[in-house]
Amino acid sequence: MEDRIAVQLNKYPSKALEKMSTFVLIVALVIWSMQVGAIGAIKEDGLNIAKGIITGILQPDGALLFNLTMQGVPYLLLETVCIAFLGTIVGGMLAVPLAFLSASNVVPKGVAFIVRMLIMAIRTIPAFVYGLMFIRVTGPGPFAGLLSMSFISIGMLCKLYKEAIEDMDTHILESFDALGCTTFEKIRYGILPQLLPSFLSTLIYRFDMNIRDAAILGLVAAGGIGAPLIFAMSSYRWHEAGAIIIGLAVLIIIIEFFSTKLRNKLVG
Amino acid sequence: MQKMSNLLKGKQLVLSNGKCITKKRSMVPLILVIVLAFTYLSVVITGFDLGLLMRRWKEFFILLGQMFPPDLNYAAKVWGPLIATIQMSFLGTLVGAVLAIPFAIIAASNIMKSRILVGLTRLLISILRAIPTLVTALIATYIFGLGSFAGTVSICIFTFAYVGKIMYEQIETVFMGPFEAMESMGNGKLYAFIKAVVPQVLPIYLSTTLFCFEGNVRYAAILGYVGAGGIGLILNEKIGWREYECVGMILLMLYITVFIIESISRALRKTFDLRGR
Numbered sequence: 001m002e003d004r005i006a007v008q009l010n011k012y013p014s015k016a017l018e019k020m021s022t023f024v025l026i027v028a029l030v031i032w033s034m035q036v037g038a039i040g041a042i043k044e045d046g047l048n049i050a051k052g053i054i055t056g057i058l059q060p061d062g063a064l065l066f067n068l069t070m071q072g073v074p075y076l077l078l079e080t081v082c083i084a085f086l087g088t089i090v091g092g093m094l095a096v097p098l099a100f101l102s103a104s105n106v107v108p109k110g111v112a113f114i115v116r117m118l119i120m121a122i123r124t125i126p127a128f129v130y131g132l133m134f135i136r137v138t139g140p141g142p143f144a145g146l147l148s149m150s151f152i153s154i155g156m157l158c159k160l161y162k163e164a165i166e167d168m169d170t171h172i173l174e175s176f177d178a179l180g181c182t183t184f185e186k187i188r189y190g191i192l193p194q195l196l197p198s199f200l201s202t203l204i205y206r207f208d209m210n211i212r213d214a215a216i217l218g219l220v221a222a223g224g225i226g227a228p229l230i231f232a233m234s235s236y237r238w239h240e241a242g243a244i245i246i247g248l249a250v251l252i253i254i255i256e257f258f259s260t261k262l263r264n265k266l267v268g
Numbered sequence: 269m270q271k272m273s274n275l276l277k278g279k280q281l282v283l284s285n286g287k288c289i290t291k292k293r294s295m296v297p298l299i300l301v302i303v304l305a306f307t308y309l310s311v312v313i314t315g316f317d318l319g320l321l322m323r324r325w326k327e328f329f330i331l332l333g334q335m336f337p338p339d340l341n342y343a344a345k346v347w348g349p350l351i352a353t354i355q356m357s358f359l360g361t362l363v364g365a366v367l368a369i370p371f372a373i374i375a376a377s378n379i380m381k382s383r384i385l386v387g388l389t390r391l392l393i394s395i396l397r398a399i400p401t402l403v404t405a406l407i408a409t410y411i412f413g414l415g416s417f418a419g420t421v422s423i424c425i426f427t428f429a430y431v432g433k434i435m436y437e438q439i440e441t442v443f444m445g446p447f448e449a450m451e452s453m454g455n456g457k458l459y460a461f462i463k464a465v466v467p468q469v470l471p472i473y474l475s476t477t478l479f480c481f482e483g484n485v486r487y488a489a490i491l492g493y494v495g496a497g498g499i500g501l502i503l504n505e506k507i508g509w510r511e512y513e514c515v516g517m518i519l520l521m522l523y524i525t526v527f528i529i530e531s532i533s534r535a536l537r538k539t540f541d542l543r544g545r
Contacts, residue, residue, distance in 0.1 A: 033355035
């Protein structure tokens, strides 16, 4: 019995060489990337700062956390949510034509490739560069933040939209043709029901991510909660920073909870 | 209250066989109203102004125009920070993904029976996920000083939380038959896990980690802006000095690098996904 098992086992091609070479490659890459100065020393006052941050988070500035004026955490969070919300909507609209133009079952392969390169270029430009570009258009403030948010959303939205479009069942459209349906009816009953759930689910997911990314906009004075947070941290006001971080974390956890529920309902 | 529930109950239909059924009322109008109301609120709060956008959209392209043509002579100085960015992302992703393994196992409720342990680990993962990467990078620069190490730490934390969450969800959906069979044969939990669960989740683990690496290379450019090393440092410097031809060159090289990394990683992920099936 055991001999037969051994014979069967030996029939499988040995993967030892493949495994060894992968292992060696990864170790080599790790050693190479260690050059970056990976083992950094903690600054002399680093531990003090770490203590400051932790006490700040544990004892947040209550006055700021529950301050209902324009400077308080609740209003800043609302502004952040609004920027992310409208940014996602604008980005979602801009992404629709691009996604159709990059889907290889809609347009010729060459066009799809060129549009895909364009989408990648849009995705590579970092958020704060968009922030600078849009501040020239609108001046500093949440409007510029909203527009940059919509541009940094385009890349991922297009990619996920495109996958939905490429997975679309086109036989349904043929049967609608055979039934003599008009173009409008084909879109309304053939295409929309297939695409809408996954498009909406993608949008909700991106909204979730945009709230996380909204802090970046603060770097270039494009509104939201980022700027007060960075100011508070760079002037070592840890209790204020703690209040903002707690507010942000709670908001993100709440929104993640609801967005996961909604998405499961839509797609699952 | 009674009226409210009548409104929500929907239409009564009588079928031909005399059976009475209720057609669920569509929630679409209600959702639409909520979304429109929130859109209006957002427009007011953010000061969204389509007219302004129509009048001044050309301004957007001025900065973009100044980046072209990119300053090719500057390329030699971009290589160092660019490679540092890749090294940062690679190391951060690797360490984060490896650290995520034990935590993902502890957070999976089908492997760990202690509910307190599962809950605590999940809480840790979701708190780490909830703190934006930029904030962790800022905190890291205060603690470890300016430089690549701070960036590596924040990439590591982000990867840990991202991979950890996806993996415990994956571990919970595996087929538990082989695991129980191994356990009932008298093997330890760890051995059973390695032999029965790992083969089911390994392709997804590798694919998720690679996907995260792709994103991290792009994200590392932003981290440099707060002083956490890599290509963001020179990007910040050149923007500050308004040398936009150099900014164009940096972005162009970043673009090509991201393209190459994404192509390799996509090819690898395809093979993992095939094996996963």
